Amino acid sequence: MADKSDLVLEVKGLKTVFFTNSGLFQAVDDVSFTVKRGETLAIVGESGCGKSVTALSLMRLVPDPPGRIVGGSVMLEGTDLLALDETEMRAVRGNRISMIFQEPMTSLNPVMRIGDQIVEAVRLHRKMSKREAQDVAVEMLRLVRIPEPARRAREYPHQLSGGMRQRAMIAMALACRPALLIADEPTTALDVTIQAQILALILDLQKELGTGLVLITHDLGVVAQTAQRVIVMYAGRKVEEASVEALFAAPKHPYTRGLMASIPTVPAPGVVAPARLNEIPGTVPSLVRLPKGCAFAPRCKLAIKRCEAEYPPLIDWGGGHLAACWRAAEIAEVA
Amino acid sequence: MTEVLLEVTDLKKHYPVRAGVLRRQIGTVHAVDGVSFSVGVGETLGLVGESGCGKSTVARSVLRLVEPTSGQIRLEGEDITHLSKSALRPHRRSMQIVFQDPFASLNPRMTAGDIVGEPLFVHGLATGKALEARTAQLFEQVGLRPDQMRSFPHQFSGGQRQRICIARALALGPRLIVCDEPVSALDVSIQAQVINLLIDLQREHGFSYLFIAHDLAVVAHISHRVAVMYLGRIVEISDKDELFRNPRHPYTQALLASVPVANPLAKKLVPLVDGDVPSPVNPPPGCAFHTRCRFAMERCRIERPVLVDAGDGHRVACLLNEGTGRPNAMS
Numbered sequence A: 001m002a003d004k005s006d007l008v009l010e011v012k013g014l015k016t017v018f019f020t021n022s023g024l025f026q027a028v029d030d031v032s033f034t035v036k037r038g039e040t041l042a043i044v045g046e047s048g049c050g051k052s053v054t055a056l057s058l059m060r061l062v063p064d065p066p067g068r069i070v071g072g073s074v075m076l077e078g079t080d081l082l083a084l085d086e087t088e089m090r091a092v093r094g095n096r097i098s099m100i101f102q103e104p105m106t107s108l109n110p111v112m113r114i115g116d117q118i119v120e121a122v123r124l125h126r127k128m129s130k131r132e133a134q135d136v137a138v139e140m141l142r143l144v145r146i147p148e149p150a151r152r153a154r155e156y157p158h159q160l161s162g163g164m165r166q167r168a169m170i171a172m173a174l175a176c177r178p179a180l181l182i183a184d185e186p187t188t189a190l191d192v193t194i195q196a197q198i199l200a201l202i203l204d205l206q207k208e209l210g211t212g213l214v215l216i217t218h219d220l221g222v223v224a225q226t227a228q229r230v231i232v233m234y235a236g237r238k239v240e241e242a243s244v245e246a247l248f249a250a251p252k253h254p255y256t257r258g259l260m261a262s263i264p265t266v267p268a269p270g271v272v273a274p275a276r277l278n279e280i281p282g283t284v285p286s287l288v289r290l291p292k293g294c295a296f297a298p299r300c301k302l303a304i305k306r307c308e309a310e311y312p313p314l315i316d317w318g319g320g321h322l323a324a325c326w327r328a329a330e331i332a333e334v335a
Numbered sequence B: 001m002t003e004v005l006l007e008v009t010d011l012k013k014h015y016p017v018r019a020g021v022l023r024r025q026i027g028t029v030h031a032v033d034g035v036s037f038s039v040g041v042g043e044t045l046g047l048v049g050e051s052g053c054g055k056s057t058v059a060r061s062v063l064r065l066v067e068p069t070s071g072q073i074r075l076e077g078e079d080i081t082h083l084s085k086s087a088l089r090p091h092r093r094s095m096q097i098v099f100q101d102p103f104a105s106l107n108p109r110m111t112a113g114d115i116v117g118e119p120l121f122v123h124g125l126a127t128g129k130a131l132e133a134r135t136a137q138l139f140e141q142v143g144l145r146p147d148q149m150r151s152f153p154h155q156f157s158g159g160q161r162q163r164i165c166i167a168r169a170l171a172l173g174p175r176l177i178v179c180d181e182p183v184s185a186l187d188v189s190i191q192a193q194v195i196n197l198l199i200d201l202q203r204e205h206g207f208s209y210l211f212i213a214h215d216l217a218v219v220a221h222i223s224h225r226v227a228v229m230y231l232g233r234i235v236e237i238s239d240k241d242e243l244f245r246n247p248r249h250p251y252t253q254a255l256l257a258s259v260p261v262a263n264p265l266a267k268k269l270v271p272l273v274d275g276d277v278p279s280p281v282n283p284p285p286g287c288a289f290h291t292r293c294r295f296a297m298e299r300c301r302i303e304r305p306v307l308v309d310a311g312d313g314h315r316v317a318c319l320l321n322e323g324t325g326r327p328n329a330m331s
């Protein structure tokens, strides 16, 4: 087990709710996890399962109203971010904890030169002359492998390609060398050849800088190629957690198994006809009207009476492999 | 060889790029730049490539939703490239399209039943009770309940909305369905449902699909044959099995290597190409891929490779090895 001092982030019992016209719901319900220095933790799940709200909660960026963090703690390098006031939080955000998004224009200012934006971000947190900060900006652009960084620093976001904008956003997020980087679907909007470049870049930089990384994705391929540990979320809850090897070798939750079986892969040699996929029936439930027991029960082939009545507890089945399923112990035999 | 349903020959679609107050033409987008392929009866041809390479423009040209700049489109043997609107009408029943965004393509003020039944009504094929019965049948075919006919699009999930689009496309009994990224906006578990539905429908009715996606694995799954596009051109086309076993174009090889494999024990992803896709406005001369190709030679900047048969109908457009591309080093 890891030394406690190695922990960059420790999230315990995080609960975030939304008050909407159709009612109150828990977008994140009792979610806990840790991230070590230099470690990549992937959070995976289908749209609406609470991945982004989890990320925004860590950054204290949940829009209030309609949302609110109502419970838990988020310890970043020993400080509970949920206990900070907004001024204190502003000193941490973009400094010790940073976030990058699917759409780079979420964090880039369209009417400001790329270099100036990094300068501004750096000088917000570091006592530095404008000149020094400019050097840092060019250095960061070089670090994210933007060709001719000094020239690019003087350009506006619209003058860069999609892949380059993504790099510029990463440069800005890492400029203050944060302890933790949160990447919310950072490559989902990119073409696959550019995705490969950006993922390789993020992993290289993380290794170089020792940053802890929370990588949010819906793509199990991205998870397998990047993460050391994985959390699977369903309907606002963590339903499984394991090392990436354990998760792919022997998933314990029927939802995780279903997800893995439903991804199309390049077929084995000799397959000429279109092959059907294993599908998970039904749709993701509405968070406003969650079933009483296991939220996956209406779609689960293995559901038994108990599943509809009681929510299964999250149990450690050994070696830090957690799953919340009444049938996790017998899954290898029954599924 | 199966009977050919759709045959596209040297299709080009160019758009002028204008600028300034006088709207002077300053360049040309080579959206589709000389594409040829055919789709057999009951066959799925997958068309894969990165954003902006011209996939949707091919789809729209085939359906004559945009007018091709040049080239020929033959459907069931007949040249439909220049048919007038009215002459095209009977052919409209034979080919249908399903788009990526099922929400944008559904009228929010119409019930799902009216949306699906509309083509039948418009073509005067059914009214009243018969229309309702046929619509109900279409709902069942795509896995929706007939009692959902009275619901509106916003009351359906993304996957269900795509089912509505598919039901509407089926209404006129088409022979060809062009699917432009039909599952790209869907979650994996729902994506699998829609892919299975398309496969089942084809087995049952013998439809042909021109199936477009940027996701190689999705295309690999649903197709019989696959064409890879880059900057407005097909760079490789072959039977699926052959293409994935022996990709010969450096771009296809790079695409394949870029797909993150859902297996942590498999080799980690290494980007095989640097840089971004160049702009299709005045694309690179010679082989359009030469700016990113690791094997580019001097002549690749000048000579434009054409599709050459590397054996058994596996065609590739690359100047290496007398125009037959590069044997795959990875397999």
Ligand SMILES: Nc1ncnc2c1ncn2[C@@H]1O[C@H](COP(=O)(O)OP(=O)(O)OP(=O)(O)O)[C@@H](O)[C@H]1O
Binding pocket: B015, B029, B030, B031, B032, B049, B050, B051, B052, B053, B054, B055, B056, B057, B058, B214, B280
């Ligand atoms: N009406 C138009 N006017 C000018 N340029 C156009 C027009 N339609 C498409 N283009 C351009 O033609 C090229 C091909 O576009 P197309 O939509 O066919 O690409 P695509 O392969 O479908 O991309 P994506 O994967 O993003 O859907 C792009 O550069 C696009 O910007």
Ligand SMILES: Nc1ncnc2c1ncn2[C@@H]1O[C@H](COP(=O)(O)OP(=O)(O)O)[C@@H](O)[C@H]1O
Binding pocket: A018, A020, A027, A045, A046, A047, A048, A049, A050, A051, A052, A053, A054, A063, A066, A067, A287
């Ligand atoms: N600003 C908001 N107002 C109301 N509901 C929201 C808001 N942001 C997110 N939600 C809801 O919270 C749930 C989780 O969303 P999110 O974390 O964005 O999912 P994802 O896993 O796709 O990132 C969803 O039901 C979503 O609709």
Ligand code: SF4
Binding pocket: A253, A254, A255, A294, A295, A296, A297, A298, A300, A301, A302, A303, A304, A307, A312, A324, A325, A326, A327, A328
């Ligand atoms: S608890 Fe029951 S319904 Fe839920 S995943 Fe396990 S077997 Fe399925």
Ligand code: SF4
Binding pocket: B249, B250, B251, B287, B288, B289, B290, B291, B293, B294, B295, B296, B297, B300, B305, B317, B318, B319, B320
């Ligand atoms: S023709 Fe030349 S540049 Fe084009 S793919 Fe082949 S080797 Fe590469």
Ligand SMILES: [Mg+2]
Binding pocket: A051, A052, A053, A184
């Ligand atoms: Mg999200």
Ligand SMILES: [Mg+2]
Binding pocket: B055, B056, B057, B180
């Ligand atoms: Mg398109």
